[in-house]
Amino acid sequence: MKIITLTTDFGSENWFVGTMKGVIAKIAPQARVIDLNHGVSHFDVAEAAFSLVSSYNYFPHDTIHVVVVDPGVGTARRPVIACGDRFCFIAPDNGVLSFVAGREKHMRWFHADRPEYFLPHLSDTFHGRDIFAPLAAHLARGTDPVKMGSLITDPAMLEGAEFEETRSVSGAIKGRIMYIDCFGNLITNISSSAVDNRIEVEVSPLRPTVAGILPSYDSVPVGEAVVVCGSSGFLEVAVNQGSAQKEFNCKKGDEIFVYVTASKKG
Amino acid sequence: MKIITLTTDFGSENWFVGTMKGVIAKIAPQARVIDLNHGVSHFDVAEAAFSLVSSYNYFPHDTIHVVVVDPGVGTARRPVIACGDRFCFIAPDNGVLSFVAGREKHMRWFHADRPEYFLPHLSDTFHGRDIFAPLAAHLARGTDPVKMGSLITDPAMLEGAEFEETRSVSGAIKGRIMYIDCFGNLITNISSSAVDNRIEVEVSPLRPTVAGILPSYDSVPVGEAVVVCGSSGFLEVAVNQGSAQKEFNCKKGDEIFVYVTASKKG
Amino acid sequence: MKIITLTTDFGSENWFVGTMKGVIAKIAPQARVIDLNHGVSHFDVAEAAFSLVSSYNYFPHDTIHVVVVDPGVGTARRPVIACGDRFCFIAPDNGVLSFVAGREKHMRWFHADRPEYFLPHLSDTFHGRDIFAPLAAHLARGTDPVKMGSLITDPAMLEGAEFEETRSVSGAIKGRIMYIDCFGNLITNISSSAVDNRIEVEVSPLRPTVAGILPSYDSVPVGEAVVVCGSSGFLEVAVNQGSAQKEFNCKKGDEIFVYVTASKKG
Numbered sequence: 130m131k132i133i134t135l136t137t138d139f140g141s142e143n144w145f146v147g148t149m150k151g152v153i154a155k156i157a158p159q160a161r162v163i164d165l166n167h168g169v170s171h172f173d174v175a176e177a178a179f180s181l182v183s184s185y186n187y188f189p190h191d192t193i194h195v196v197v198v199d200p201g202v203g204t205a206r207r208p209v210i211a212c213g214d215r216f217c218f219i220a221p222d223n224g225v226l227s228f229v230a231g232r233e234k235h236m237r238w239f240h241a242d243r244p245e246y247f248l249p250h251l252s253d254t255f256h257g258r259d260i261f262a263p264l265a266a267h268l269a270r271g272t273d274p275v276k277m278g279s280l281i282t283d284p285a286m287l288e289g290a291e292f293e294e295t296r297s298v299s300g301a302i303k304g305r306i307m308y309i310d311c312f313g314n315l316i317t318n319i320s321s322s323a324v325d326n327r328i329e330v331e332v333s334p335l336r337p338t339v340a341g342i343l344p345s346y347d348s349v350p351v352g353e354a355v356v357v358c359g360s361s362g363f364l365e366v367a368v369n370q371g372s373a374q375k376e377f378n379c380k381k382g383d384e385i386f387v388y389v390t391a392s393k394k395g
Numbered sequence: 396m397k398i399i400t401l402t403t404d405f406g407s408e409n410w411f412v413g414t415m416k417g418v419i420a421k422i423a424p425q426a427r428v429i430d431l432n433h434g435v436s437h438f439d440v441a442e443a444a445f446s447l448v449s450s451y452n453y454f455p456h457d458t459i460h461v462v463v464v465d466p467g468v469g470t471a472r473r474p475v476i477a478c479g480d481r482f483c484f485i486a487p488d489n490g491v492l493s494f495v496a497g498r499e500k501h502m503r504w505f506h507a508d509r510p511e512y513f514l515p516h517l518s519d520t521f522h523g524r525d526i527f528a529p530l531a532a533h534l535a536r537g538t539d540p541v542k543m544g545s546l547i548t549d550p551a552m553l554e555g556a557e558f559e560e561t562r563s564v565s566g567a568i569k570g571r572i573m574y575i576d577c578f579g580n581l582i583t584n585i586s587s588s589a590v591d592n593r594i595e596v597e598v599s600p601l602r603p604t605v606a607g608i609l610p611s612y613d614s615v616p617v618g619e620a621v622v623v624c625g626s627s628g629f630l631e632v633a634v635n636q637g638s639a640q641k642e643f644n645c646k647k648g649d650e651i652f653v654y655v656t657a658s659k660k661g
Numbered sequence: 662m663k664i665i666t667l668t669t670d671f672g673s674e675n676w677f678v679g680t681m682k683g684v685i686a687k688i689a690p691q692a693r694v695i696d697l698n699h700g701v702s703h704f705d706v707a708e709a710a711f712s713l714v715s716s717y718n719y720f721p722h723d724t725i726h727v728v729v730v731d732p733g734v735g736t737a738r739r740p741v742i743a744c745g746d747r748f749c750f751i752a753p754d755n756g757v758l759s760f761v762a763g764r765e766k767h768m769r770w771f772h773a774d775r776p777e778y779f780l781p782h783l784s785d786t787f788h789g790r791d792i793f794a795p796l797a798a799h800l801a802r803g804t805d806p807v808k809m810g811s812l813i814t815d816p817a818m819l820e821g822a823e824f825e826e827t828r829s830v831s832g833a834i835k836g837r838i839m840y841i842d843c844f845g846n847l848i849t850n851i852s853s854s855a856v857d858n859r860i861e862v863e864v865s866p867l868r869p870t871v872a873g874i875l876p877s878y879d880s881v882p883v884g885e886a887v888v889v890c891g892s893s894g895f896l897e898v899a900v901n902q903g904s905a906q907k908e909f910n911c912k913k914g915d916e917i918f919v920y921v922t923a924s925k926k927g
Contacts, residue, residue: 466902
């Protein structure tokens, strides 16, 4: 039976996620549910999108990834099912699937508009339980997504700063802090591959500047800053056994500049 | 094999819940354990009771719901097993099952007083591991609860403010804030059905007042307050994409008054 | 199929633990993963060691316990597999298995140095996903640990204050606060068995002093301090329905003295 993962901004201090699992167990008793991340910042669609793209690919093919970060719960925003060659995704149609949409092939998108695949009684405030969990369970049972909704070609995608591509700006690569993890590491949207041949970098406007991409956190002494190729494929600014967030007093969304000060073959 | 849910005030920052799962896996390897809520405020029996009643009914029949919020751990308070037509419940006999007891039919109550269904060595401080987890596991294996304890007719029930019914007070319905969720939404004990035909309400003493029950959080602009029919069947005061708790500076237990200012057919 | 438990300092607010479960599900679909504790203080190897020794023994034999608290991630520190008569353990070789090593018999230690049991692409910063999860999954599938690494005889062990044994100091037993749980209970490293025949004790330097080991938290009135035999087999200082941490304003690592003021037969 299939795996269903759950990514939400519900936290782990209440009965919301547990109740979704009850609903799934009732419809698809054999489905296996894995908590992927319930610590997304409230209503932060871009953070949820980044969390998903950093993790979804490590699951077995045919996994159903459910994301419920849904500032528009109860409005007319559509619930969508997106199925590609390897995975299916279920989420509100608010752009939270933007990053995976750019990576997965042959995605077909459906507006899940058939109430027979929801719970019989819909609340206005908890569609994770009433809509998204039942959709995932029916999909896990093998229901064809074609039966569960209408094909659409205009899924919502993130735009603007939230989804900004990194850009070259007078010799520098300009990016953003996409996520700050529980260790205080600053995870950027600058692909590690973009800097493969640049052995010296400066990350600005962080002061003091951090020079060089090094192999691991403790390539520098305890308490010092370092730039590493992070585990999700993006540059990451860290402090060895410390918190880069505290050290540099920065926050999610802040701009980051990487300057090439020397190339490998320079 | 049956599902066992766990509701505790243990939090998710230690080995307590994980250890209970180890105990269950040892006795009932096929049982499936689902975390329902480990974020109940410490020792808050009424909050645990409210969490349970808001969620238990979404699970498959025959689910065993275990609640370990137990200020009296190590004292003579009884461990109880309560089995109704659809679910079984296991908890300390401190009133935490009051709300579900009012909803489930044909509940038989047992004082679980047979040490052969506990762990061989009992600590004085961790009955979740030593008593409640083993009881749940034996029940999941199919042991008849009649064998596991003595029938009782006097289970403890919550009384007073904690379990106060809503009341009509000079045209208003008086209730209480039962729970504040992670979004800062204020969940009351006023049943949504009690106000079905009252299309304009004022919630007091919240200032500024909130007028009208609306279909969803974003029936009002971002940052404004709204009253909705919450997902557990109770009125809920929210701020669209904000925190009603911060906006109104209120806390769990505070009184809430709903005034009927106009009726649907008025 | 076997059980794999996970103990980490990753917290529950991100996708790190979920991703490890994806990796395990891909390699060993039948393995059952149980979260043992993800709230270990960041980089705190001694706390993780204490958490593990307090819980591992409650799981079925053949359980695979994985610990990823790894300040040296990305360095040359070895990943180790340790198999005893009853359990296997997988962890970075940093002493985190010190406490269980002292209790389990016939432990064989392996340096897991065969990359074919890792993920194909190794990051420098997330060995929980790239090394430890795959090792656990292969072990759960039944791979012989002999094939997965080279036998070693010098696993790292904690030393000094972190692993200090309790000591008799002029009539007192000197120990340390090893852990403060979510209720504010102070869990020491003084074995309950060491004080079995001492019916009156003083715990110092806590002021006011706490006298006597009592059966349960509420052997004293609400709000008062009490010493109990904790559930992990160690003395524990608590405040009935309150927080000993706040009451005594102390922190992990603080020294504790237990004075024998009268013996049972004195």
